[in-house]
Amino acid sequence: MTRGDGEHSYASNSRAQEKSILKTRPVLHKAVAAAHALSLSSGPGGAMVVADLGCSSGPNTLLVVSEVIKAVADCRHELATGSQPQHVQFFLNDLPGNDFNLVFQSLELIKLAANKDRQEEPLLPPYYVAGLPGSFYTRLFPDRCVHLFHSSYCLMWRSKVPDELASGAVLNEGNMYIWETTPPAVVALYRRQFQEDLSLFLTLRHTELVSGGHMVLTFLGRKSKDVLRGELSYTWGLLAQALQSLVKEGRVEKEKLDSFNLPFYVPSVDEVRDVIAQSQAFDVIHIQLFDVKWDGGDDDVEMEDYGGVESSVSVARSIRAVVGPLIARHFGEHILDHLFELYAKNVAMHLQKVKTKYPVILVSLQAK
Ligand SMILES: C[S@@+](CC[C@H](N)C(=O)[O-])C[C@H]1O[C@@H](n2cnc3c(N)ncnc32)[C@H](O)[C@@H]1O
Known part of the structure; x- marks a missing residue:
């Protein structure tokens, strides 16, 4: 992600991700309530431990x-009144x-x-925030100490480009x-990398969660049955076309x-269900797929306006x-402005024809 809070930063350009977080609110609140009850049941004195995996930086983290x-x-x-927070x-x-x-x-x-939008006396609980650098495809916590894991817009990123593709x-x-x-x-190769990564992720988190602990995961998925024309294939296909234009221009x-290969894979809901079932470590409390416009625009804005120059x-x-x-590291920073101008044009042409949206998978799990 682009650091800081400048013009090109992730912090200033993550509206679609924000939309998703807002859409998952009811499921997240239910999981928090269950994890809170679990943390209280272990007796007084213990804290409720929550981790956001792949938090990035900017308004969405907060x-x-x-x-x-x-x-x-x-x-x-x-x-009951009088209970200790x-x-x-x-x-x-x-x-x-x-x-x-x-x-x-x-x-x-x-x-x-x-406190925004809260009418009543806030009574926020005492909370403490710490940073935790490391890959979520490795151990991050000691055994059985986390009550709730949350992750938004991260699990479509693979731990690596599949070896055969990375070999050159x-x-x-x-x-x-x-x-x-x-x-x-x-x-x-991509699908196998996804299966290995998600399976590893579930095993690691299961070890770190207290018994009965919860996980709310939101990530980009695939609605299209045709894996070669998945919705995210357009996102990256249009960028590859812009790079092909730069190749032609020399x-x-x-x-x-x-x-250049992305460490990325967007699964269907069934592919996600299969890996969870094989892990035998979690019960699925909730699973759904919802859509978000590529520009993070509101659902009630007319579809004709979606994909205009601005969006x-x-x-x-x-x-x-x-x-x-990632692109700057591979191709050099000097191509970025021109590349993304071409990309915006490709996106506009595509959205004029097809109003593609991001399919987002939301899954709420409880550790067995
Ligand atoms: C699109 S951002 C999502 C940020 C934020 N959660 C949101 O919803 O706006 C994806 C984040 O996942 C992080 N990420 C990707 N792979 C990761 C890994 N293996 N371990 C930890 N974080 C990872 C990236 O560094 C990036 O900050």
Whole structure:
């Protein structure tokens, strides 16, 4: 993600992700209530431990913390008067390169965010926030100490590009992800990487959760039955087309494009269900798929307005905020402005024809 809070930063360009967090609120609040009850049942003195995995930096990080704090406050409201408030220990996790400084500098805004829209006496519980750098595809906590894991817009990122693709062999020419010309063998490599990653993630988190602990996970998925034309295949396919234009203009070497592969895979709901079932570690409390417009626009805005110049530019900015650093590392920073201008045009042309949206999978799990 692009650091800081400047024009191209993730903090300033993450409206679609914010929309998703807001849509998952009822499911998150239920999981918080259950995790809160669980933490109280272990007797007085213990804190409720919550971790947001892949927190990034910016308003969405604060939104998640404030939603959880508000939900805990609501639980306390329902308990008998005189009950002691439960202390909440919050861990914000991301990769070590994340802009944790920005997160720490903005922590004082959590109270404001949590109190926003609250009519009654806030009675926020005492809470403590700590940063936790590390990959969520590794152990992050000791055994059995977390009551609730939350993660939003992260689990479509793979732990790595599949080895066979990363080895340098050109297996998916002209593409950066699964797209119309991708061979079935490459689709299989991506799918296997997803299955291994999610299975590992579930095993790790199960060990770290207290018995009966909860997890609310939201990530990009696939609605289309045709894996070569999944909704996210368009997102990356249109970017690959913009890179192909730069190859034609002589600004990017073709070999560079052919060796660029995203560590990414968007599963269908059934693929997610299968991995969860195989893990035998969690009960599925809730699973659903919902849509979010690429530009993060409101659902009630007319579809004709979706994909106009303004929204295509905003889609390009949001994708640049996410993969800009990855692209700069591989191709050089100098191509970014031109690349994302071309991309905005490709997005506008696509959305004029098809009003594609992001399919988002929301799953709420309880540890067995
Ligand atoms: C699109 S951002 C989502 C940020 C925030 N949760 C939101 O909903 O706006 C994805 C985040 O996942 C993080 N991430 C990706 N892979 C990760 C991993 N293996 N371990 C920890 N964080 C990871 C990225 O660094 C990035 O900050």
